[in-house]
Every structure is written in C-alpha cells, then in structure tokens.
Amino acid sequence: MRIALGVSYCGLAYQGWQSQVSGRTVQDKLESALKGFTQHRISTLCAGRTDAGVHALMQVVHFDTEVQRSEQSWLRGTNANLPGDIAVEWAMETPSSFHCRASATSRRYAYVLRESDVRPTIDAGRVGWTYRKLDPEAIRQAAHHLLGEHDFSSFRASQCQAQSPVKHLTALDVTQRGAYWRFEFEANAFLHHMIRNIMGCLVRIGQGAESPRWILDVLHARNRNAAAPTFSPDGLYFLGPRYPAHFGIPQRTPAYDWLP
Numbered sequence: 122m123r124i125a126l127g128v129s130y131c132g133l134a135y136q137g138w139q140s141q142v143s144g145r146t147v148q149d150k151l152e153s154a155l156k157g158f159t160q161h162r163i164s165t166l167c168a169g170r171t172d173a174g175v176h177a178l179m180q181v182v183h184f185d186t187e188v189q190r191s192e193q194s195w196l197r198g199t200n201a202n203l204p205g206d207i208a209v210e211w212a213m214e215t216p217s218s219f220h221c222r223a224s225a226t227s228r229r230y231a232y233v234l235r236e237s238d239v240r241p242t243i244d245a246g247r248v249g250w251t252y253r254k255l256d257p258e259a260i261r262q263a264a265h266h267l268l269g270e271h272d273f274s275s276f277r278a279s280q281c282q283a284q285s286p287v288k289h290l291t292a293l294d295v296t297q298r299g300a301y302w303r304f305e306f307e308a309n310a311f312l313h314h315m316i317r318n319i320m321g322c323l324v325r326i327g328q329g330a331e332s333p334r335w336i337l338d339v340l341h342a343r344n345r346n347a348a349a350p351t352f353s354p355d356g357l358y359f360l361g362p363r364y365p366a367h368f369g370i371p372q373r374t375p376a377y378d379w380l381p
Contacts (some may be wrong), residue, residue, distance in 0.1 A: 122187065124195060125215045126151075126165075127361070129376045131206040132354075133246045138170045138180070147171070147207060151182070154202035158195075159188045168221045168362045169228055169311075171218055174246070174354035178376040179210065179361030183221040210374040219370075225362035227291065227307050230316050233356040234302040234324070240309045241355075247322065248301070249356035255327035257297060262333035264293040264304075267319065267340065273312055274343040276322075278351070281313035286343075288312065293319075301381035305360075314351055321349035357359045 130147050140148045148165060155163040168181040181373070190198065195212035218224075234249040235241055241248050270289040277286050292307040304323070306316055322339055325331050339347045360377060364370045 122189070123183055123185050123215050123217050123219060124212060125183045125219065125221060125370065126180060126195070126199070127210040127371060127374055128177065128182060129208050129210050129374055130180070131247070132171060132174050132176045132179050134172065134204075136264055137173045137175070138167055138177075147177075149181075150204060150207055151199075152257060153200050154207075155184070156255060157202035159186070159190075161186065161188055166221055168225055171357075171358055171359055172314075172354055175357045175359065176247070177359040177361075178380075179371070179374045180359055181221045181225075181362055181370065183215065183219065185217075191333055206210035210376070211371055212344055213369070215368060215370075219364075219368050221362070224364050224368065226365065227309055227363045228311060229360035229363070230306045230311070231358045231360055231380060232306070232316060232320050232352075233302040233358065234304065234320070236302060237300045238353070246355050249329075249353045251328070253328045255302070255324070256329060257295070257327075258321050259329070260327040261295050261335050263323055263336040264295055266333070266337050267293055271314055272343050273340070275339045275345055275348045276315045276318035277312040277345060278314035278318070279345065283310070283312050286312060298381050303381055307363075317352045317354060318345075320349050320352035324352065325349045331349050 126216040135147050136145050138147045163184050165182045165184045190214045196209050199209045236251050241250055272286050273288050288308050290308045294305045296303045322336050
C-alpha cells in the first residue's frame with residue numbers, strides 16, 4: 122500500500138529536509154513519528170528537498186507499507202508523535218503509480234521579504250529583510266525576463282546535482298502588501314539555491330544598484346560569479362508540487378493563506 126502525506130513545517134530548528142547523522146532534520150523527525158505510530162520502520166521520499174532554515178507549506182512525501190490504517194488515523198497518529206513545528210496536513214492512499222517526485226508536473230515556492238528600517242523580530246527567521254526601499258516596477262521588469270525556458274547556470278549552487286541547468290520558469294509573480302513583498306515562483310523543477318540566487322539579483326535591481334536588463338546579462342553569462350550573492354533562506358517557503366488531477370492530490374493547505 123502506498124501512502125502520501127502533505128507535511129508543513131517551520132525550518133528554523135532543522136538542518137533541512139534530508140536525513141543526517143545528527144537526526145536534526147525534518148525527514149528524521151517524520152520517520153521517527155511514523156515509527157512511533159506504527160511500530161515499524163518507514164522510509165519516506167519527498168517531492169523537493171529543502172535546505173536548513175527553509176520552510177514548507179505542503180511538502181509531499183510518500184512511502185510503501187503493509188500497515189493498514191485509515192487516512193484519518195495516519196493523520197492523527199503521526200501528528201501525535203511530531204514536534205510542534207512539523208505537522209501532517211493530510212494523508213491519503215494513492216495508486217502504486219504515484220511518485221511524489223516523478224509524478225509532479227511543477228513545483229511552487231514563495232519568498233516573503235520585509236522592506237523596513239527595522240530588522241524582523243516577531244517574524245525573524247520567517248521573512249527575508251531589506252532596509253533599502255525597493256522599486257516595484259524595476260523588480261517586475263527584471264522578473265519578466267526570467268520567464269520561459271532558460272539555462273539557469275548563473276543561479277545554480279556549485280553543489281547542485283541536477284543533470285541539466287535548463288529549467289522552465291512558468292510564473293514569477295510579485296505582490297506587495299504594506300512592508301511585505303511576496304515573490305511566487307513556479308517551474309517544472311528548480312536548481313539548488315536557484316530561487317535564493319534570483320532573489321539576490323532582484324533585490325539588487327530593486328534597490329537601484331542595477332538596471333532591470335542586468336538580469337539578462339547574468340542569465341546569458343551562465344556563470345554563478347555573474348550574479349548577486351545568495352539571499353537569506355529565512356523567507357523561502359516550499360508551497361508544494363502540482364500533480365495530474367487523476368491522483369486527487371490537494372493543491373494547497375490552509376497554511377498557504379497565512380503568508381502575507
């Protein structure tokens with residue numbers, strides 16, 4: 122039997138998603154909770170690994186098990202064994218053809234940025250920060266240049282393991298509400314640190330240090346040294362993948378509406 126879970130978490134206390142010897146990762150905590158609930162060791166796969174300090178509103182995982190439980194039981198039983206900053210938002214049995222990573226048609230992220238003279242306090246670790254005023258029109262012009270299929274090597278971390286740097290960015294929407302900016306990304310897949318490296322460039326443009334067309338120079342250089350420094354992980358949220366409708370996987374969780 123194959124079970125899929127939608128998992129939300131605050132990444133502040135964890136060394137990212139992927140299991141490590143320290144045990145201080147989201148995967149380690151989730152698998153420990155599943156073992157506590159079922160009394161069996163369960164290995165999980167996720168739709169998209171997240172780095173230390175990065176959050177998720179709907180990380181999708183799947184696992185195969187012989188343990189028979191209702192969907193509500195998987196939800197409540199697993200959550201009873203999880204720390205307060207990780208929660209299973211939904212659970213469902215899926216066909217064996219479903220694969221949380223390979224079945225995804227796209228992935229979505231949001232970056233929340235605070236523009237303020239004063240550094241974050243209540244929202245520290247949950248938003249990026251800039252104390253310089255940003256030009257929304259310049260940012261949107263630059264963002265538009267990145268849409269479509271491109272070689273994103275200039276925005277790729279040196280440790281990235283993706284087979285190809287060519288990705289198709291289908292959406293990069295920029296909205297502002299008060300002091301908070303929300304950048305919403307969707308693509309068929311993302312390179313390691315791709316969004317944080319794009320954010321570094323967009324913020325530099327928004328601050329007036331570069332023109333909107335500079336991002337084309339960065340893109341065409343296909344060289345990480347051409348781009349701005351990697352931006353903070355604090356405001357990055359994995360919104361979740363999209364799947365073909367016949368799998369019946371939810372598109373979002375209530376946490377999605379919490380973001381500014």
